[in-house]
Amino acid sequence: MITSGRRPSTGRKLFWAGGVSLVLTVAFFFGGFALGNSFGPRAAMSVILTGLVLSVIASLTTGVVAVAGTLSFPALRGRFVALLVLAILCSPLLWLLCIVALS
Numbered sequence: 001m002i003t004s005g006r007r008p009s010t011g012r013k014l015f016w017a018g019g020v021s022l023v024l025t026v027a028f029f030f031g032g033f034a035l036g037n038s039f040g041p042r043a044a045m046s047v048i049l050t051g052l053v054l055s056v057i058a059s060l061t062t063g064v065v066a067v068a069g070t071l072s073f074p075a076l077r078g079r080f081v082a083l084l085v086l087a088i089l090c091s092p093l094l095w096l097l098c099i100v101a102l103s
Contacts, residue, residue, distance in 0.1 A: 032055065
């Protein structure tokens with residue numbers, strides 16, 4: 001087997017895919033509420049609900065990518081654990097639970 005001096009970049013690519021998914025989580029959540037407030041009542045509810053569903057899907061994707069990266073790439077375990085913690089903290093369901101608990 002011939003090996004080259006290059007390090008495999010699959011773990012880094014997976015990490016960046018998880019990071020983009022985390023950014024999309026926040027963008028969908030806040031974008032849904034920001035855009036939803038600028039429409040009429042019926043359209044606003046549709047936009048807010050769509051943004052919420054898309055952000056939940058992106059958050060779950062980030063969590064799955066973080067767990068898969070933690071298990072698959074031991075050399076990058078710290079990055080993927082940090083990504084998992086951020087995925088949990090940026091979870092829209094957790095945000096909504098906090099909003100309901102505080103109001």
